[in-house]
Amino acid sequence: MKAQLILENGKKFEGRAFGYKQESVGELVFTTGMTGYQEVLTDPSYHGQIVTFTYPLIGNYGINLEDIESATPHPKALIVREKANYPSNWRCEMGLEGYLKHHKIMGIEALDTRELTKIIRDQGTMKAIITLRELTESQIAQKLNQFNNIHAVDRVTTSHSYEVLGEGKHVAIIDFGVKENILRSLQLRNCKITVFPARAKVKEVLSINPDGILLSNGPGDPEDLMDIADNIRTFVETKPVFGICLGHQILNLALGGSSKKMTFGHRGCNHPVKDLQQGKVYITSQNHGYVVNEVPETLEITHINLNDQSVEGLRHRKHPAFSVQFHPEASPGPQETKYLFDEFMNAMKGGQDHA
Numbered sequence: 289m290k291a292q293l294i295l296e297n298g299k300k301f302e303g304r305a306f307g308y309k310q311e312s313v314g315e316l317v318f319t320t321g322m323t324g325y326q327e328v329l330t331d332p333s334y335h336g337q338i339v340t341f342t343y344p345l346i347g348n349y350g351i352n353l354e355d356i357e358s359a360t361p362h363p364k365a366l367i368v369r370e371k372a373n374y375p376s377n378w379r380c381e382m383g384l385e386g387y388l389k390h391h392k393i394m395g396i397e398a399l400d401t402r403e404l405t406k407i408i409r410d411q412g413t414m415k416a417i418i419t420l421r422e423l424t425e426s427q428i429a430q431k432l433n434q435f436n437n438i439h440a441v442d443r444v445t446t447s448h449s450y451e452v453l454g455e456g457k458h459v460a461i462i463d464f465g466v467k468e469n470i471l472r473s474l475q476l477r478n479c480k481i482t483v484f485p486a487r488a489k490v491k492e493v494l495s496i497n498p499d500g501i502l503l504s505n506g507p508g509d510p511e512d513l514m515d516i517a518d519n520i521r522t523f524v525e526t527k528p529v530f531g532i533c534l535g536h537q538i539l540n541l542a543l544g545g546s547s548k549k550m551t552f553g554h555r556g557c558n559h560p561v562k563d564l565q566q567g568k569v570y571i572t573s574q575n576h577g578y579v580v581n582e583v584p585e586t587l588e589i590t591h592i593n594l595n596d597q598s599v600e601g602l603r604h605r606k607h608p609a610f611s612v613q614f615h616p617e618a619s620p621g622p623q624e625t626k627y628l629f630d631e632f633m634n635a636m637k638g639g640q641d642h643a
Protein backbone atom coordinates (compact mmCIF):
# COMPACT_ATOMS: atom_id res chain seq x y z
CA MET A 289 0.00 0.00 0.00
CA LYS A 290 1.32 3.44 -0.97
CA ALA A 291 2.16 5.84 1.85
CA GLN A 292 3.42 9.38 1.99
CA LEU A 293 5.86 11.13 4.28
CA ILE A 294 5.20 14.87 4.48
CA LEU A 295 7.83 17.09 6.07
CA GLU A 296 7.24 20.39 7.84
CA ASN A 297 9.39 22.10 5.18
CA GLY A 298 6.89 21.04 2.50
CA LYS A 299 8.95 18.21 1.00
CA LYS A 300 7.06 14.96 0.29
CA PHE A 301 8.36 11.41 -0.14
CA GLU A 302 6.45 8.39 -1.42
CA GLY A 303 6.99 4.93 -0.02
CA ARG A 304 5.25 1.69 0.95
CA ALA A 305 3.36 1.27 4.20
CA PHE A 306 4.06 -1.64 6.51
CA GLY A 307 3.17 -2.61 10.08
CA TYR A 308 -0.06 -1.12 11.41
CA LYS A 309 -1.61 1.13 8.81
CA GLN A 310 -2.55 4.44 10.35
CA GLU A 311 -1.71 8.10 9.95
CA SER A 312 0.71 9.58 12.45
CA VAL A 313 2.47 12.84 13.23
CA GLY A 314 5.75 13.18 15.10
CA GLU A 315 9.19 14.72 15.31
CA LEU A 316 11.33 13.39 12.47
CA VAL A 317 14.80 12.22 13.57
CA PHE A 318 17.45 9.83 12.26
CA THR A 319 19.59 7.21 13.95
CA THR A 320 22.78 5.80 12.48
CA GLY A 321 23.23 2.47 14.31
CA MET A 322 23.73 -0.45 11.92
CA THR A 323 22.04 -2.80 14.37
CA GLY A 324 19.93 -2.34 17.47
CA TYR A 325 16.61 -1.41 15.87
CA GLN A 326 14.79 -3.36 18.55
CA GLU A 327 16.44 -1.41 21.39
CA VAL A 328 15.78 1.86 19.54
CA LEU A 329 12.11 1.00 19.12
CA THR A 330 11.64 0.14 22.79
CA ASP A 331 13.68 3.03 24.27
CA PRO A 332 11.07 5.36 25.84
CA SER A 333 13.27 8.36 24.94
CA TYR A 334 11.97 8.02 21.35
CA HIS A 335 8.41 8.72 22.50
CA GLY A 336 6.70 11.07 20.02
CA GLN A 337 9.32 10.71 17.30
CA ILE A 338 9.31 9.31 13.77
CA VAL A 339 12.60 7.45 13.51
CA THR A 340 14.53 7.17 10.25
CA PHE A 341 17.09 4.36 10.20
CA THR A 342 20.07 5.30 8.05
CA TYR A 343 21.25 1.69 7.83
CA PRO A 344 19.48 0.45 4.68
CA LEU A 345 18.24 -2.98 5.77
CA ILE A 346 16.23 -3.20 8.98
CA GLY A 347 14.61 -6.28 10.54
CA ASN A 348 17.06 -8.94 9.30
CA TYR A 349 17.47 -10.62 12.69
CA GLY A 350 13.82 -10.19 13.73
CA ILE A 351 12.63 -9.40 17.23
CA ASN A 352 13.30 -11.30 20.46
CA LEU A 353 11.70 -10.53 23.79
CA GLU A 354 14.97 -10.58 25.75
CA ASP A 355 16.48 -7.46 24.23
CA ILE A 356 13.60 -5.06 24.71
CA GLU A 357 14.25 -1.85 26.64
CA SER A 358 10.62 -1.42 27.77
CA ALA A 359 7.37 -3.33 27.32
CA THR A 360 6.25 -1.53 24.16
CA PRO A 361 7.80 0.34 21.24
CA HIS A 362 7.60 4.14 21.56
CA PRO A 363 8.16 5.96 18.25
CA LYS A 364 5.14 7.28 16.38
CA ALA A 365 6.40 5.55 13.22
CA LEU A 366 9.59 4.31 11.59
CA ILE A 367 11.17 4.86 8.21
CA VAL A 368 13.47 2.33 6.56
CA ARG A 369 15.02 1.94 3.13
CA GLU A 370 14.18 -1.75 3.08
CA LYS A 371 12.42 -3.95 5.61
CA ALA A 372 13.75 -7.51 5.80
CA ASN A 373 10.90 -9.93 5.18
CA TYR A 374 12.72 -13.14 6.10
CA PRO A 375 14.48 -12.58 9.44
CA SER A 376 17.08 -15.14 10.37
CA ASN A 377 18.59 -15.50 13.81
CA TRP A 378 18.51 -18.23 16.46
CA ARG A 379 17.04 -15.76 18.95
CA CYS A 380 14.35 -14.46 16.58
CA GLU A 381 10.85 -14.85 18.05
CA MET A 382 8.88 -12.81 15.53
CA GLY A 383 9.32 -10.56 12.53
CA LEU A 384 9.54 -6.77 12.69
CA GLU A 385 6.32 -6.29 10.74
CA GLY A 386 4.22 -8.52 13.03
CA TYR A 387 5.69 -6.79 16.07
CA LEU A 388 4.76 -3.36 14.73
CA LYS A 389 1.26 -4.50 13.80
CA HIS A 390 0.75 -5.88 17.28
CA HIS A 391 1.78 -2.57 18.84
CA LYS A 392 -0.12 -0.44 16.30
CA ILE A 393 2.90 1.31 14.84
CA MET A 394 3.26 2.13 11.18
CA GLY A 395 6.39 1.88 9.10
CA ILE A 396 7.20 3.24 5.68
CA GLU A 397 9.82 1.71 3.38
CA ALA A 398 11.18 2.09 -0.12
CA LEU A 399 11.99 5.76 0.09
CA ASP A 400 15.38 7.44 -0.13
CA THR A 401 16.49 7.52 3.52
CA ARG A 402 19.83 8.98 2.44
CA GLU A 403 18.22 12.05 0.93
CA LEU A 404 15.87 12.33 3.89
CA THR A 405 18.76 12.16 6.37
CA LYS A 406 20.63 14.89 4.50
CA ILE A 407 17.58 17.14 4.80
CA ILE A 408 17.37 16.56 8.56
CA ARG A 409 21.14 17.02 8.89
CA ASP A 410 21.03 20.38 7.08
CA GLN A 411 17.70 21.78 8.28
CA GLY A 412 17.37 20.03 11.63
CA THR A 413 14.79 17.71 13.10
CA MET A 414 11.28 18.79 12.14
CA LYS A 415 7.69 17.67 12.42
CA ALA A 416 6.40 15.22 9.83
CA ILE A 417 3.28 13.25 8.92
CA ILE A 418 3.05 9.71 7.62
CA THR A 419 -0.22 9.15 5.85
CA LEU A 420 -2.07 6.75 3.57
CA ARG A 421 -4.25 9.39 1.92
CA GLU A 422 -3.89 12.69 0.08
CA LEU A 423 -4.03 15.59 2.51
CA THR A 424 -4.84 19.16 1.55
CA GLU A 425 -2.38 21.91 2.48
CA SER A 426 -4.66 23.13 5.25
CA GLN A 427 -5.06 19.60 6.66
CA ILE A 428 -1.28 19.26 6.68
CA ALA A 429 -0.80 22.60 8.43
CA GLN A 430 -3.46 21.76 11.00
CA LYS A 431 -2.01 18.33 11.81
CA LEU A 432 1.50 19.70 12.15
CA ASN A 433 0.30 22.53 14.37
CA GLN A 434 -1.58 20.20 16.64
CA PHE A 435 1.45 18.04 17.33
CA ASN A 436 3.83 18.68 20.18
CA ASN A 437 5.86 16.44 22.45
CA ILE A 438 5.34 18.45 25.63
CA HIS A 439 5.27 16.48 28.90
CA ALA A 440 6.35 13.30 27.15
CA VAL A 441 7.91 12.07 30.42
CA ASP A 442 4.48 11.99 32.06
CA ARG A 443 3.28 9.61 29.36
CA VAL A 444 6.12 7.09 29.84
CA THR A 445 6.99 7.19 33.54
CA THR A 446 5.73 4.45 35.84
CA SER A 447 2.38 5.26 37.47
CA HIS A 448 3.41 3.77 40.83
CA SER A 449 6.69 2.83 42.45
CA TYR A 450 7.92 -0.77 42.31
CA GLU A 451 10.82 -2.80 43.63
CA VAL A 452 13.35 -5.06 41.99
CA LEU A 453 14.84 -7.46 44.52
CA GLY A 454 18.54 -7.51 45.27
CA GLU A 455 20.92 -7.99 48.18
CA GLY A 456 23.34 -5.13 47.72
CA LYS A 457 23.13 -1.33 47.59
CA HIS A 458 19.62 0.10 47.38
CA VAL A 459 19.21 2.42 44.41
CA ALA A 460 16.21 4.70 43.87
CA ILE A 461 15.62 5.27 40.16
CA ILE A 462 13.64 8.35 39.19
CA ASP A 463 11.89 7.03 36.10
CA PHE A 464 11.72 9.60 33.32
CA GLY A 465 11.39 6.72 30.80
CA VAL A 466 14.00 4.32 32.09
CA LYS A 467 15.61 1.72 29.82
CA GLU A 468 15.64 -1.88 31.06
CA ASN A 469 19.37 -2.12 30.64
CA ILE A 470 19.91 0.52 33.31
CA LEU A 471 18.04 -1.79 35.70
CA ARG A 472 19.99 -4.81 34.40
CA SER A 473 23.30 -2.96 34.86
CA LEU A 474 22.45 -2.29 38.51
CA GLN A 475 21.15 -5.83 39.06
CA LEU A 476 24.44 -7.17 37.70
CA ARG A 477 26.06 -5.26 40.56
CA ASN A 478 23.67 -6.90 43.06
CA CYS A 479 21.65 -3.75 43.69
CA LYS A 480 18.19 -3.67 45.13
CA ILE A 481 16.18 -1.13 43.13
CA THR A 482 13.09 0.93 43.79
CA VAL A 483 11.73 2.71 40.73
CA PHE A 484 9.75 5.91 41.38
CA PRO A 485 7.46 7.95 39.12
CA ALA A 486 9.13 11.07 37.70
CA ARG A 487 7.17 13.36 39.99
CA ALA A 488 7.47 11.31 43.19
CA LYS A 489 7.78 13.45 46.31
CA VAL A 490 11.24 13.84 47.84
CA LYS A 491 9.92 12.53 51.14
CA GLU A 492 8.66 9.36 49.47
CA VAL A 493 11.99 8.70 47.75
CA LEU A 494 14.08 9.40 50.83
CA SER A 495 11.75 7.31 53.02
CA ILE A 496 13.36 4.11 51.65
CA ASN A 497 16.76 5.53 52.65
CA PRO A 498 18.41 4.67 49.34
CA ASP A 499 22.20 4.40 49.05
CA GLY A 500 22.06 6.36 45.81
CA ILE A 501 19.65 7.95 43.34
CA LEU A 502 19.74 7.45 39.59
CA LEU A 503 18.07 10.01 37.32
CA SER A 504 17.09 8.10 34.21
CA ASN A 505 16.96 8.81 30.49
CA GLY A 506 13.66 9.93 28.99
CA PRO A 507 11.89 11.72 26.14
CA GLY A 508 11.26 15.38 25.43
CA ASP A 509 12.66 18.72 26.53
CA PRO A 510 14.40 18.69 29.94
CA GLU A 511 12.93 22.14 30.65
CA ASP A 512 9.49 20.49 30.90
CA LEU A 513 10.73 19.13 34.23
CA MET A 514 11.84 22.37 35.86
CA ASP A 515 9.07 21.96 38.43
CA ILE A 516 11.01 19.07 39.99
CA ALA A 517 14.30 21.00 40.14
CA ASP A 518 13.90 21.37 43.93
CA ASN A 519 13.70 17.58 44.28
CA ILE A 520 16.91 17.13 42.31
CA ARG A 521 18.75 19.72 44.42
CA THR A 522 17.67 17.95 47.61
CA PHE A 523 18.81 14.58 46.21
CA VAL A 524 22.23 16.03 45.35
CA GLU A 525 22.62 17.41 48.86
CA THR A 526 21.63 14.15 50.55
CA LYS A 527 22.66 11.14 48.42
CA PRO A 528 25.09 10.06 45.69
CA VAL A 529 23.39 10.88 42.38
CA PHE A 530 24.01 9.50 38.89
CA GLY A 531 22.23 11.06 35.89
CA ILE A 532 21.95 9.49 32.45
CA CYS A 533 20.95 11.46 29.35
CA LEU A 534 17.72 13.30 30.31
CA GLY A 535 18.82 12.77 33.94
CA HIS A 536 22.12 14.50 33.11
CA GLN A 537 20.34 17.45 31.48
CA ILE A 538 17.96 17.82 34.44
CA LEU A 539 20.79 17.69 36.96
CA ASN A 540 22.49 20.59 35.15
CA LEU A 541 19.25 22.59 34.90
CA ALA A 542 18.35 22.03 38.55
CA LEU A 543 21.73 23.36 39.64
CA GLY A 544 21.38 26.54 37.61
CA GLY A 545 22.65 25.54 34.13
CA SER A 546 20.81 25.74 30.83
CA SER A 547 20.15 23.44 27.90
CA LYS A 548 19.41 23.97 24.22
CA LYS A 549 17.99 22.03 21.31
CA MET A 550 20.51 20.63 18.84
CA THR A 551 20.04 20.84 15.07
CA PHE A 552 19.66 17.10 14.49
CA GLY A 553 20.92 15.58 17.73
CA HIS A 554 23.10 12.55 18.37
CA ARG A 555 21.48 9.20 17.67
CA GLY A 556 23.66 6.19 16.99
CA CYS A 557 26.25 3.82 18.33
CA ASN A 558 29.61 5.38 17.42
CA HIS A 559 29.90 8.79 19.05
CA PRO A 560 33.44 9.48 20.28
CA VAL A 561 33.57 10.93 23.78
CA LYS A 562 36.64 11.94 25.74
CA ASP A 563 36.81 11.31 29.46
CA LEU A 564 38.84 14.37 30.46
CA GLN A 565 39.96 12.88 33.78
CA GLN A 566 41.35 9.70 32.26
CA GLY A 567 42.46 11.33 29.01
CA LYS A 568 40.77 8.40 27.23
CA VAL A 569 38.37 8.30 24.30
CA TYR A 570 35.36 6.00 24.36
CA ILE A 571 32.93 5.10 21.60
CA THR A 572 29.45 5.64 23.00
CA SER A 573 25.80 4.93 22.35
CA GLN A 574 23.69 8.08 22.09
CA ASN A 575 20.14 9.24 21.64
CA HIS A 576 19.41 12.85 22.39
CA GLY A 577 18.12 16.02 20.74
CA TYR A 578 18.84 18.47 23.57
CA VAL A 579 22.22 19.21 25.09
CA VAL A 580 23.74 20.96 28.09
CA ASN A 581 24.51 24.58 27.25
CA GLU A 582 25.67 26.67 30.22
CA VAL A 583 27.13 24.82 33.17
CA PRO A 584 26.91 26.31 36.67
CA GLU A 585 30.02 26.94 38.80
CA THR A 586 29.12 24.05 41.09
CA LEU A 587 29.62 21.53 38.26
CA GLU A 588 32.75 20.53 36.41
CA ILE A 589 32.81 19.20 32.83
CA THR A 590 34.20 15.65 32.82
CA HIS A 591 33.45 14.44 29.27
CA ILE A 592 33.21 16.09 25.85
CA ASN A 593 32.02 14.92 22.46
CA LEU A 594 34.89 14.85 19.99
CA ASN A 595 32.69 15.47 16.94
CA ASP A 596 31.21 18.77 18.10
CA GLN A 597 32.86 19.47 21.49
CA SER A 598 29.47 19.38 23.26
CA VAL A 599 29.23 18.62 26.97
CA GLU A 600 28.97 14.86 27.60
CA GLY A 601 29.64 14.56 31.31
CA LEU A 602 29.41 16.60 34.52
CA ARG A 603 30.48 16.20 38.12
CA HIS A 604 29.55 18.16 41.22
CA ARG A 605 32.53 19.87 42.80
CA LYS A 606 31.38 19.20 46.36
CA HIS A 607 28.81 16.39 46.42
CA PRO A 608 29.07 12.83 45.00
CA ALA A 609 26.84 13.60 42.00
CA PHE A 610 27.78 13.05 38.37
CA SER A 611 26.08 12.54 35.04
CA VAL A 612 26.64 11.67 31.38
CA GLN A 613 24.83 12.56 28.18
CA PHE A 614 25.60 9.24 26.48
CA HIS A 615 24.38 5.77 27.47
CA PRO A 616 26.76 3.74 29.68
CA GLU A 617 24.12 0.98 29.67
CA ALA A 618 24.55 0.76 25.85
CA SER A 619 21.68 -1.28 24.30
CA PRO A 620 22.24 -0.74 21.51
CA GLY A 621 25.90 -0.05 21.07
CA PRO A 622 29.32 -0.40 22.65
CA GLN A 623 29.57 -1.25 26.33
CA GLU A 624 32.91 0.35 27.06
CA THR A 625 31.56 3.08 29.34
CA LYS A 626 29.92 0.67 31.77
CA TYR A 627 32.71 1.66 34.19
CA LEU A 628 30.42 4.56 35.15
CA PHE A 629 28.09 2.12 36.92
CA ASP A 630 31.11 0.96 38.91
CA GLU A 631 31.87 4.59 39.75
CA PHE A 632 28.29 4.98 40.97
CA MET A 633 28.74 1.84 43.11
CA ASN A 634 31.93 3.34 44.47
CA ALA A 635 30.17 6.61 45.26
CA MET A 636 27.44 4.68 47.10
CA LYS A 637 30.12 2.92 49.15
CA GLY A 638 31.36 6.34 50.20
CA GLY A 639 34.32 6.23 47.80
CA GLN A 640 36.21 9.42 47.09
CA ASP A 641 36.19 9.17 43.26
CA HIS A 642 33.35 11.61 42.92
CA ALA A 643 33.36 13.24 46.31
Ligand SMILES: NC(=O)CC[C@H](N)C(=O)O
Nearest residue numbers: 505506508533534577578
Ligand atom coordinates in the same frame (compact mmCIF):
# COMPACT_ATOMS: atom_id res chain seq x y z
N1 LIG B 1 17.85 9.52 25.81
C1 LIG B 1 17.47 10.57 26.51
O1 LIG B 1 17.36 10.55 27.73
C2 LIG B 1 17.09 11.80 25.71
C3 LIG B 1 17.05 13.06 26.51
C4 LIG B 1 16.23 14.18 25.85
N2 LIG B 1 14.87 13.77 25.66
C5 LIG B 1 16.85 14.60 24.54
O2 LIG B 1 16.33 14.28 23.50
O3 LIG B 1 17.88 15.26 24.56
